[in-house]
Amino acid sequence: MKELATIDWADAFSRLHPVLLHLPIGLFVTLIWLQLISVFKGLRAGARGARTGLVSLLMISTPAAAISGWLLNEGSKYPDPVDLHKWLGVGLAVFSLVLGWAHFRGSKAYTPLLWLGVVLVMATAHNGGTLTHGEGFLTDPWIEQEKPKQPKAPVAASTQAKDAGQGLPAATLTELATNDSPAAPQAPAAAVAAVPYEEVHSVMEDLCFRCHGERKQRGGLALHTVDAMLAGGDSGPALVFGDPDASLFLKLMRLPADHDDHMPPVKKTQPEPEEIALLERWVQTSSGQESFPSLVSEQPQAPEFAVEPGEDSFESEPAEPEEQEPAVPAQEEPAESPAGDETGTYFSSLVARQAHVQRVAPNSDSLWIDFSSSSLKPGELPGLLAPVSERVVELGLSRKALNEADLRFLGSLPALAKLDLRRTTLEASSGTGLDLTHLANSKSLRTLNLAGTALAPGSLDAIAKIENLQTVSLAGTGLESELPTLRERRPSLQINLGSVPREALEVEPEVKFERVSESE
């Protein structure tokens, strides 16, 4: 919480507008109801009694709603239609005071004034509702949706070509279409560079985020992160990867400027055709499986968190190309990969167990997970790692007790390249050591550390079968006698048994100093 002195009270009060405005609406409805039930004699006295309290509340709440609304409009530059709502609201506030005056004076004018007020409150409320929910919010379910007009050039091209080659990037498709030769050889999809989300973000930042961003979500819609776009607003998801026509944000941007639903609003900055094309290409070529950096808006107005100084200097920049992990191909489907908030929660849950989780490089989805300072019970591993099983490339399990289910799971991890099983034991060790049979079929495993882990007989056979294994540490596994066989079967496998001291090759003869010349 801020200290009281720092709070912008006007701003705080203005944000109560969406709450306050419902009070006059409800009060008018109630007052009308009291008026109606007064036809019954038995209820008349009670209704009259209730009226005084309600009218006095109306006299307070209507001006309050009007003032908060006025401030809200001052604080943010709503488009022009607010003008009407503003004056309707002010009028209603004044009207409520007049109505109150009529009530307390016992004037006969009260009843007609009340009915007039109802009309006024309906007008104001409907007008305000349209501002936040959009035109046609009420009527849409009743009337047939107006089909958006056929989009213009680039879209038409992409729609045409989509029939010819599903999933081809729009740029290629435009060419295809303009050449008017649908049989032309299709460029391989990989050849066309995907649009980096950073570019998309910077285009949209100027066009959209003022009303659909972190701070304000007109129509319940935010567009400043991919997740927010996918979640959408009152009219449903704004983004459907691979389908520009179904992506509402793009659809509305492509509507002709005179169309009622056109976005951004006519009076705002309008996108350049290239920008539309870029957004279109991004939607078309992204599968949604890429990792989209979450970019904080550069506008300093609402920093949610301050970042330590110096932090920015080592995120976001691309890593040295030659050191990068090979990027995960876009068409690959990490089926179980959790999305959105679940992922964050998931990682926190790992961290809460004292596991160390880290991406191996900024642009990589590959994970290094280390449980060595965590308390891991036998059999827990498959459940814990299932959501990221395809991303784990390095796993540390030293000094942990495992059971057969764990080992089978380890063997099934498709990307696991480096596995640390130092001094691990088998659950309730039944005399036999760790059985590695389940690892034999791993195609990805390259480095395996078994130092100090008692191994079950036959484990060396399993090790020999691990196709791409390059290095294995086997000191203290109790299988030293079987090593020659392993060496024979896998001559190129590097078997680490520790470093053996070597005798000196030669020793200098006794040191003799020769005084070649004397000097003072």
Place this chain on the structure above:
Amino acid sequence: MQDRDQNPDPLRTRELLVNRRHFFGVGAGALGGVSSALGQLSLGSLMLGGSAKAASDGNLGALPARTHFPAKAKRVIYLQMSGAPSQLDLLDYKPGLRKHFDQDLPESVRNGQRLTGMTSGQTRFPVAPSMFRFSRYANNQDGAWLSELLPHTGSLAHELCIVRSMHTDAINHEPAITFFQTGSQIPGRPSFGSWCSYGLGSSNENLPAFVVLISQGVGNMQALSERFWGSGFLDGKHAGCKIRSGANPVLYLKDQAGIERKDRRRMLDLVGELNEAEEARSFDPEVATRIAQGEMAYRMQMSVPELVDLSDESEATMEMYGPNVRKPGTFAANCLLARRLAERGVRFIQLYQRGWDAHGNLPSEIRQQAQLVDQPQAALLRDLAQRGLLEDTLVVWGGEFGRTVYSQGTLTETNYGRDHHPRAFSMWMAGGGIQPGIVYGQTDDFGYNIVENPVSVHDLQATMLHQLGFDHERLTYRHMGRDFRLTDVEGRVLKELLVS
């Protein structure tokens, strides 16, 4: 953000601090809970993952990458030989000098170089060849010559990358160690281990990411300032944590008699509340550090006794380190402790062995000093190797500068002294993706000047950072209006030393 330093507007500063407090609140929420590590780590992830926004968004961006590229080394064990051992008697073999015994060092070699006040008054500079025999040990080249003082280390020459062409800017101990540790001779910058802690975080939340171990020597011992392992302008929690020998490995960690762990918990909760109130009032980031350190200490009450309890070490292991390993506080015991820390995910383990400053009586002092370190450091390498840890642990050995080829004080056939020599000296590295079994760089016939492949302190630091996964030019921290790096504005990654 940058603005804090650049924009002096007090309201803006306050706003940032308010947000900062909000930011720490994320951590504080969990501190009182059963698992305080959650708060710690989420805090850590926020700081290390770059944008805090990314963390709240919940996609994979929430997870810090920490490094710029995949790391070859996950941790560093830095064996600092405080006082500066003589390269000429240990690693830089100069048999030709034997013919120049007691001759004056040619002026063309020294070339007017500055000397310390300890020898600048000497009337002559007689060449003092090493009186120790050297042996050639097999490595991946045509062998490495090491002195008889390092038989165990020599027998592992096939694991070492010996650099004979180190040079530094400093000529006195304090600035020279400061330079090696912080990249600047002037105190006040963060230590290498603090940069590591800042960049990598810990992979074990129950121990600090940066641990310091000190052992006493037999020779002339120079003071070790605590600021060698200080965090400079980084958050205080990145400072090195000194682990001592004896009943209290970490000072003030043990509860007083009659205080139970649950009492400690309640005390921490209460003090934490007061500290939070103070932080809300003053916005002093040190208060947040204080809270974090209290929690770390609480966790260390459990982790440290287990760490220093050697009862689970095998007899063979103990024997490998030599008899001193059973004496807490010796270099041998510290080497074993270093391996245990490495196993437990500590990122930067800094050992200091004091006593190498042999201005006089060098032969007898260095003989005893070498005996203290030779077997334990070789055992450390073997121990790491057989546990499969050497490949991702970078071990670095060296002093803050070298020693002169000419004798300080009287030169006899069995006794001499050597003064400070920053122009050329030797170090070695092992593991962590550094090429094993090579010798790099060369000095002239007097071991005085570098003639091939000079390596500056910043080069070494850049290379070490590279192995840890950092581009040394991009691991920065903004302070007083500029971005600071460990390597200042210099440093070259010695790619020729890396395993490709």
